[in-house]
Amino acid sequence: MKDIAKIYNPSEVEDRIYDFWVKGNYFHAEVDENKKPYTIVIPPPNITGQLHMGHALDNTLQDILIRWKRMSGFDTLWLPGTDHASIATEAKIVEAMRKEGITKEDLGRDAFLERAWAWKEQYGGRIVEQLKKLGSSCDWERERFTLDEGCSRAVNEVFCRLYEKDLIYRGNRMVNWCTCCNTSISDAEVEYEEQDGKFWHLLYTVKETGEKLELATTRPETMLGDTAVAINADDERYKHLHGCHVILPLLNKEIPIVCDEHADMTKGTGVVKITPAHDPNDFEVGLRNNLPIVRTFTYDGRLTGAEDKKIADELIASGRATENEPEVLDCGKYAGLTISEARKVILADLEAGGYIKEVEPRKHEVGTCYRCHRTIEPMVSKQWFVRMVPLAKPAIEAVEKGETKFVPERFTKNYLNWMNGTRDWCISRQLWWGHRIPAWYCADCGEVIVSKADVCTCSKCGSKNVSQDEDTLDTWFSSALWPFSTLGWPDETKELKHYYPTNTLVTGYDIIGFWVSRMIFSALEYTGQVPFDTVLIHGLVRDAQGRKMSKSLGNGIDPLEIIEKYGADALRFSLATGNSPGNDMRFLPEKIEASRNFANKLWNANRFILMNLDENEPAPHIPENLAIEDKWIISRFNKLVKNVQNSLENFELGIAVQNLYDFIWDVFCDWYIEIAKIRLNGEDEHARNTARAVLVYVMSNTLKLLHPFMPFITEEIWLALPHDGESIMISKWCEYDERLNFPAEEDAMDLVMDAIRAIRNRRNEMNVPPSKKAKVVIVSEKAEIFGSCAAFFERLASASEVELTENYNPDGAVTVVTDAATIYIPMKELMDFSKELERLEKDLAKANVDKEFFEKKLNNPGFVAKAPEKVVAEQREQLGKVLEKIENLLAGIEDIKKQM
RNA sequence: GGAGGCAUAGCUCAGCCGGUAGAGCGUCCGCCUCACACGCGGAAGGUCACAGAUUCGAGUUCUGUUGUCUCCACCA
Numbered sequence: 001m002k003d004i005a006k007i008y009n010p011s012e013v014e015d016r017i018y019d020f021w022v023k024g025n026y027f028h029a030e031v032d033e034n035k036k037p038y039t040i041v042i043p044p045p046n047i048t049g050q051l052h053m054g055h056a057l058d059n060t061l062q063d064i065l066i067r068w069k070r071m072s073g074f075d076t077l078w079l080p081g082t083d084h085a086s087i088a089t090e091a092k093i094v095e096a097m098r099k100e101g102i103t104k105e106d107l108g109r110d111a112f113l114e115r116a117w118a119w120k121e122q123y124g125g126r127i128v129e130q131l132k133k134l135g136s137s138c139d140w141e142r143e144r145f146t147l148d149e150g151c152s153r154a155v156n157e158v159f160c161r162l163y164e165k166d167l168i169y170r171g172n173r174m175v176n177w178c179t180c181c182n183t184s185i186s187d188a189e190v191e192y193e194e195q196d197g198k199f200w201h202l203l204y205t206v207k208e209t210g211e212k213l214e215l216a217t218t219r220p221e222t223m224l225g226d227t228a229v230a231i232n233a234d235d236e237r238y239k240h241l242h243g244c245h246v247i248l249p250l251l252n253k254e255i256p257i258v259c260d261e262h263a264d265m266t267k268g269t270g271v272v273k274i275t276p277a278h279d280p281n282d283f284e285v286g287l288r289n290n291l292p293i294v295r296t297f298t299y300d301g302r303l304t305g306a307e308d309k310k311i312a313d314e315l316i317a318s319g320r321a322t323e324n325e326p327e328v329l330d331c332g333k334y335a336g337l338t339i340s341e342a343r344k345v346i347l348a349d350l351e352a353g354g355y356i357k358e359v360e361p362r363k364h365e366v367g368t369c370y371r372c373h374r375t376i377e378p379m380v381s382k383q384w385f386v387r388m389v390p391l392a393k394p395a396i397e398a399v400e401k402g403e404t405k406f407v408p409e410r411f412t413k414n415y416l417n418w419m420n421g422t423r424d425w426c427i428s429r430q431l432w433w434g435h436r437i438p439a440w441y442c443a444d445c446g447e448v449i450v451s452k453a454d455v456c457t458c459s460k461c462g463s464k465n466v467s468q469d470e471d472t473l474d475t476w477f478s479s480a481l482w483p484f485s486t487l488g489w490p491d492e493t494k495e496l497k498h499y500y501p502t503n504t505l506v507t508g509y510d511i512i513g514f515w516v517s518r519m520i521f522s523a524l525e526y527t528g529q530v531p532f533d534t535v536l537i538h539g540l541v542r543d544a545q546g547r548k549m550s551k552s553l554g555n556g557i558d559p560l561e562i563i564e565k566y567g568a569d570a571l572r573f574s575l576a577t578g579n580s581p582g583n584d585m586r587f588l589p590e591k592i593e594a595s596r597n598f599a600n601k602l603w604n605a606n607r608f609i610l611m612n613l614d615e616n617e618p619a620p621h622i623p624e625n626l627a628i629e630d631k632w633i634i635s636r637f638n639k640l641v642k643n644v645q646n647s648l649e650n651f652e653l654g655i656a657v658q659n660l661y662d663f664i665w666d667v668f669c670d671w672y673i674e675i676a677k678i679r680l681n682g683e684d685e686h687a688r689n690t691a692r693a694v695l696v697y698v699m700s701n702t703l704k705l706l707h708p709f710m711p712f713i714t715e716e717i718w719l720a721l722p723h724d725g726e727s728i729m730i731s732k733w734c735e736y737d738e739r740l741n742f743p744a745e746e747d748a749m750d751l752v753m754d755a756i757r758a759i760r761n762r763r764n765e766m767n768v769p770p771s772k773k774a775k776v777v778i779v780s781e782k783a784e785i786f787g788s789c790a791a792f793f794e795r796l797a798s799a800s801e802v803e804l805t806e807n808y809n810p811d812g813a814v815t816v817v818t819d820a821a822t823i824y825i826p827m828k829e830l831m832d833f834s835k836e837l838e839r840l841e842k843d844l845a846k847a848n849v850d851k852e853f854f855e856k857k858l859n860n861p862g863f864v865a866k867a868p869e870k871v872v873a874e875q876r877e878q879l880g881k882v883l884e885k886i887e888n889l890l891a892g893i894e895d896i897k898k899q900m
Numbered sequence: 901g902g903a904g905g906c907a908u909a910g911c912u913c914a915g916c917c918g919g920u921a922g923a924g925c926g927u928c929c930g931c932c933u934c935a936c937a938c939g940c941g942g943a944a945g946g947u948c949a950c951a952g953a954u955u956c957g958a959g960u961u962c963u964g965u966u967g968u969c970u971c972c973a974c975c976a
Contacts, residue, residue: 004935006936007938008936008938010946013935089971146974192972192973192974215976216955216976217976218971218975218976219976230976241960247939256970262976263976264975264976267975267976271976272976273976274976275976281974281976282976359939362975364975365975393969410904410905411904412901413904414903414904414971414972417902417903417904417971417972418971418972421972421973444962509970509971510928510971512971513971513972539905540970543902544912546912546943547970559912577913577914577923577924578913578914578923579914580913580914580915582904583905583913584905584907584969584970585912585913586912586913588912588924589924590911590912590924590925590926591912591913591925591926593925593938594923594924594938594939597936597938597939598938600936600937600938600939601935601936601938601939603933603935603940604936604939605935605936606935607935607936608935608936609935610935613937614953631903647916650916652916654913654914655914655916658915658922658923661923662923663925669935670940670941672939677934681934723961757941757942760941761941761942761943762929763930763941763942764929764941764942764943765942765943767929768930769930769931770930770931770933770940770941771931795933796941798933815944821918829943830941832956849920850920853920854920857919857920857956857957860955860956860957861920861956862957863919863956863957864954864956865956866955866956866957867919867956868919871919871957874919875919878920891907892918
């Protein structure tokens with residue numbers, strides 16, 4: 001028999017096993033109409049990304065589900081891929097170029113895209129390799145990329161269809177503008193941060209009455225773009241000003257006082273300055289009151305000047321301007337200043353002119369870009385939008401009807417809130433890396449042509465002077481199509497028919513709005529079906545202090561380092577343990593060590609079994625002539641199968657893993673293996689064979705249940721044991737079998753184990769070392785059971801011999817009482833009678849408390865009448881046990897007293 | 901302002917359908933027992949945040965309070 005290391009070394013095993021699986025082609029899915037499909041599409045990680053704990057958790061959960069379903073006989077597909085992550089990737093490339101002293105504009109679009117693809121080639125594969133280290137059993141042959149040909153085709157198809165249905169439109173709207181990334185971003189991409197700001201109270205002079213009108217603002221630098229001030233129509237303070245005007249300071253421009261519901265009488269002075277081009281609310285006020293929209297900021301965050309004005313004026317003069325086209329102001333002396341510089345200069349000028357009444361400190365939430373965390377500027381800009389109301393409606397209904405379920409259920413509400421509140425989705429981005437918008441503009445007649453195919457000629461005027469929109473689509477636009485674009489949509493492929501709709505989507509609660517909701521409405525619109533039946537939501541992995549892991553804090557834990565040090569199985573096990581759906585979890589070093597120890601325990605249990613096997617040990621089976629302990633462990637294992645199955649079906653992976661841990665460690669290793677040693681070391685060959693067969697049967701099948709959680713070590717061990725089939729990952733999942741329940745043996749073992757524990761406990765209390773063996777005398781009505789298990793006491797309770805008797809006349813014996821037996825250990829030299837008496841009386845007091853508890857319950861007519869029969873019977877049984885124990889204790893006390 | 905999570909042993913967390921509270925780590929005691937010291941045996945430690953309600957019975961359901969965290973909206 002070859003040497004097996006005492007300590008399991010995952011790094012020696014994991015890569016080898018992964019290669020073995022890949023060679024066996026076990027991850028690959030081929031449409032099999034005879035099998036029920038089970039499909040998961042991976043949340044595609046960004047190509048710029050490195051595997052972090054969030055990915056590790058997300059993919060561990062997916063791999064557990066997919067491996068379980070694969071073993072359960074489903075035609076399983078786990079479809080992997082990566083996301084081009086337009087803004088994040090472009091930012092990284094631009095940053096890298098900056099270090100070389102090159103800008104995007106230097107390169108031009110085509111050369112830039114070449115660089116981007118090269119980047120993708122270089123880094124896109126990295127995260128995939130990292131997912132493999134984790135053990136992910138994805139079908140790598142079907143790996144996709146959101147910017148690959150198929151996905152791009154789906155994107156164009158969708159864009160055109162939505163445009164034809166007027167669900168996509170282009171227009172001047174208020175958008176969130178990042179002056180750093182130089183692009184618009186969607187509402188979902190804005191993160192609000194509390195900042196210390198100031199509240200400036202300004203004085204605008206009313207032209208007609210000469211009075212000073214006080215209004216307050218947090219953004220004085222936008223005042224050059226003011227085109228009105230608003231008051232509430234019902235505000236008694238300002239009724240005399242209806243129809244009047246104010247003189248805008250610094251510009252000396254006359255702007256109207258308008259009445260609008262937006263002006264809140266209860267806030268501040270009730271007067272609001274209106275800047276339609278640079279504030280979302282003011283934009284709405286502007287539309288309602290037909291106010292001019294005057295843009296004073298450039299898209300790269302400076303104040304507009306003569307050149308900017310000229311361009312805008314030309315556009316307006318050409319007649320090409322569309323609805324809500326903003327005018328542009330030449331800001332004169334302020335032109336070219338950055339927005340923050342402008343604030344200082346404008347404030348200084350207002351101060352000098354006596355226009356500032358007071359300055360008040362104020363905390364407020366400022367919108368920042370989720371990518372670069374710079375302040376977002378609200379800007380009126382011409383962008384493409386998806387009309388959300390008609391699309392959201394069916395998506396809300398489908399979830400309300402339960403066609404897609406969230407686990408845990410509470411996230412349904414989260415989703416519905418998001419869907420109900422969502423505004424039109426700004427989908428165009430001023431970026432190059434992404435799906436270019438399939439729209440062409442005719443320079444001669446202004447026609448907009450949206451087309452799947454490239455356009456060279458204007459369909460309206462025949463001009464060749466057409467050019468494609470420079471912008472690309474929001475990266476989430478393609479992610480939204482992921483569950484079906486990856487299966488070949490818009491073609492009716494056999495994969496799409498078989499694997500779609502997918503089954504489980506596993507993701508974090510942080511992207512329900514970004515991604516989950518968009519997949520649901522997209523799928524309903526284009527495929528007429530929900531994209532998945534269940535969304536399994538998990539929480540964030542936090543650091544030991546409960547903080548979010550982040551780059552800036554530097555508190556992230558690298559899963560790859562953990563894998564290297566402890567093994568992927570230990571990492572996966574840690575992430576699955578104690579994890580309940582939707583809840584955040586902390587990553588503690590102790591936990592990973594505990595998981596590593598568990599793997600090692602398993603390794604050594606197997607080492608023990610292998611050491612005892614014959615060379616020609618038969619494959620796992622249940623042998624004849626089972627001993628009581630065999631029936632007990634088989635019965636317990638059968639229960640484990642049921643529990644694990646139930647837990648997995650309810651997505652309670654943390655509970656499943658806990659059941660496995662307890663069974664393997666506490667039940668199988670600490671009891672069954674120890675007891676099996678009796679027969680293994682004995683002379684009876686039949687008994688030896690039986691014990692070996694049961695060890696192999698239970699171990700091998702338990703490994704199957706554990707395999708989804710710890711794929712590597714279970715495969716390594718399973719292959720080392722006698723086995724049928726080539727790999728555990730394609731072996732048949734265990735099924736609960738009513739015929740393998742042995743309740744009588746379970747009860748009997750409970751009595752015996754209880755007695756063994758009681759003896760150990762008492763010996764410990766008396767500081768008797770395990771090496772000091774002592775005779776054990778058992779007095780019990782269930783002598784037969786104890787008789788058949790006598791050897792267990794020798795092995796596990798330091799018994800030198802076991803005597804069963806109906807009457808025992810103790811002469812200096814320690815008394816140990818359980819509800820099934822009174823046990824005497826003659827150890828006269830160690831006896832202290834008064835202490836012994838004290839102990840027994842203490843036990844008696846405790847037993848009497850228990851007795852009262854159950855009696856009170858059972859004497860309660862309400863309980864007996866209303867509680868389920870089963871519960872009443874259980875309580876009666878408990879009481880019976882307590883009464884027996886009391887009887888045994890009283891007898892023991894009598895004996896002691898006699899001897900004193 | 902709206903919505904939601906969490907509050908259980910010293911620490912980190914489980915606890916599904918309501919029926920005298922569990923794990924890991926830590927602590928204490930004893931063991932190198934022929935698979936494993938990444939181990940074995942034993943012990944201590946909890947008014948399950950607080951107050952009500954429902955129920956024969958509540959850590960578990962409902963209402964409120966407090967603390968804490970998160971998401972969404974808004975703040976001119």
